[in-house]
Amino acid sequence: MAAGLCHDDHGFTNALDEAFEAMGPQGEHLRAEWRAARPRLPIDHATRSQPLLFAVDYALARMVEGWGVRPSALLGHSLGELVAAVLAGVFGLADAARVVVNRSHEVAQAPPGRMLATAASPADIAPLLVGGAVIGAVNAPRQTVVAGTVRAVEATRGMLAGAGITHRAVPSLTAFHSPVLRRTRAHAARAFASIPASPPRIPLYSCYTAARLSAGEARDPAYWADHVTAPVRFWDALCALLSTSPYLLVEAGPGQALSRLARLHPDVRAGRSAVVPLLPARSGPPSRDREAARRARRLLEAEGIGGPTCDRPLSAGVGR
Known part of the structure; x- marks a missing residue:
């Protein structure tokens, strides 16, 4: 989670x-847990994973801006879309951060849930969903995530195994993007209704509508509240973005999961667009974070992007 960059890159x-x-006070607790050798709560606990992911995504994006890079489009995966909304000027950082912290506590109180990543299309998966399990995300043509209650997901796991479909558990204690979080959605709607919102100043592509976010959607509390229960359509959103122009996609988030997905796109495979992750694929010593970030900066500068005299904008930023 980018701990190796702390105190190394000022931005x-x-x-x-x-x-x-x-x-607020939660931020200090989160910082201590992030740096602790033995955290009090597991990183997959919603009160840790969600606010920390928000903070790290935001810091990575600002770090790249500090290199002289300006995004011409933003695309966020799940919580990353809220970070993208802050970068695009839809929400203020303080307002969005408070919503994330409060929502994470609501999520932690939701019924236990599970998520499964499958190597299959939504059409392959749909007939095998049982017990109220749903499709929570479509990340690529044959990378579909299932979400639901523990019982529903376990029953669906049996159906997947019987059909010979490869699958694995997603490290989450919560069934994000499913009806399990209905109550959280209601709380989120009230929270978003209480904070100001503006049209995005930078084009922002929605992983929920798979289209460019409109001014009306940006101001609609229901749109943002739906994020916890609606499926993520990352692949469709990526296709919508890349249909407009060639882009250099920078993954401003932990790991390289989105970079791997983006490299499956025909435009990237053909060399019309490219991908640059900011962090290593796996966790490791602090030096690994620093080496990955410096490599990313060198790649951007080699493309003529970034640096004190650069006036060329970055084509797109992708966060998780």
Whole structure:
């Protein structure tokens, strides 16, 4: 989770401090847990994973801006879309951070749930869903995520095994993007209704409508509240973005999961668009984070993007 960049890159460190401060007392607890050798709660617990993911995504994006890079489009996966909304000027950082913290506590109180990643299309998966399990995300043509209650997902797992479909558990204690979070959605709607929202100043592509976010959607509390129960349509959103122009996609988030997905796109495979992750694919010593970020900066500068005299904008940023 980018811990190796803390105190190494001033832009990252300052933005991370800004995000933690915006979260109030919870931010200090989160910082301590993030750096602790033995955290009190597992990282997959919603009160840890969600706010920390928000803070790290935000800090990575600001770090890249500090390199002289300006995004011409933004695309976020799940919680990453809320970070993209802050970067695009839809929400203020403080307002969005408070919503994330409060929502994470609501999520933690939801009924236990599970998620499964499958190597199959939505059409393959749909007949095998049982017990109220749903499709929670379509990340690529044959990368579909199932979500639901523990019982529903376990029953669906048996159906998948019987059909010979490869699958694995997603490290989450919550069934995001499913009806399990109905109550959380209601709380989120009230929270978003209480904070100001503006049209995006940077084109922002929605992983829920798979189209460019409109001014009306940006101001609609129901649109943002639906994120916890609606399926993520990352692949469709990526296709919508890449249909407009060639892009250089920068993954501003932990790991390289989105980079791997983006490299499956025909435009990337043909060399019309390219992908640059900011962090290593797997966790490791702090030096690995620093090496990955420096490599990304060198790649951007080699493309003529970034640097103190650069006036060329970055084609797109992808966060998770």
